[in-house]
Amino acid sequence: MALFSGCHLFVLSNYRQTNSFKPPHSHLYSKHLRSLNLDFAFHQKARNSNTIESGNTKNCAAPVANMNGFQPRCHLQYDLAHDTVSKYQVLHTNSRVCNEPRLRVAYQGIRGAYSESAAEKAYPNCETIACQHFHSTFQAVARRVADRAVIPIENSLGGSIHGNYDLLHRHNLHIIGEIQFAVSHCLLANNGVDLHDLKTVLSHPQALAQCEKSLTKLGLEGEAVANTAVAAKKVAAEMLRDTGALASSSAALLYGLNILASNVQDDSNNVTRFLVLAREPLTPATDTPFKTSIVFTLEDGSSALPDALSVFIWNQIKLLKVHIYIHTHTLTLLYI
């Protein structure tokens, strides 16, 4: 463990492993740097479960590697990233009349966004809470307006969603689960508009990236807006005739648009991995596979990175993803 003594370690958290994302990526993140007793519980048995939370908080795992006694020079650097945005904006809730209090799940966007569908996949009976920005979803949970936030973290075509890595670092929430969501984009337009009428297509930057080749083939210019559902709503509300939207079929239905083409993403296997965030952490159980995420900085020196990574290798801890995030020109964060 001595090899870690040259780094600043921030974060530890656990959630149950799902096994359907290809290539397998994993991170798990919590702002709570607890005691630095890092009990890694990696069970190799893959399970075909999409369940995102484990209720089992007893029975803590026998650690594969126990880092007790490991004393890195630890700085709670997330203080430097103190959240300055004081007001979150809740745009919409889908609350229905119901006696039971339902779990409130914050997502970025408006109704018809993929993030809303991901939230509903995670918690089928939840009350979804639409937030304008990703940071607003974190704040909604922190301020108890919502119980959970569901945020996209990476896509099989578009890669990592860097801004959300940064938000994980800035906010004091725990990752308690993940879900894989198959994203199938449609090209939407108003009634009476054909493909050859279109010049521009509005969508979320990730969605535009996922359909880049298809849009080039169709000779269409992409234009970024905050969300795929925002794109559909704008095309409909402004009755645009030379502009379409890349969004889901449910957005087409919600905003009264026609589907000119389906499955327009560049690869039919287009999967976005969403993280589920909560105020409280989840304790790993012994009988299920769990992922753990750590974020840390390294001291200068060419061997710092291989030295840190070798700790995992020596302890036979499977690394599913290493994400290097340049926070500022003097601070690089490693998410494992």
Ligand SMILES: O=C(O)C(=O)C[C@]1(C(=O)O)C=C[C@@H](O)C=C1
């Ligand atoms: O725009 C949406 O509908 C979203 O939910 C956002 C988002 C993203 O940020 O990646 C989610 C899933 C898809 O990968 C495309 C866009």
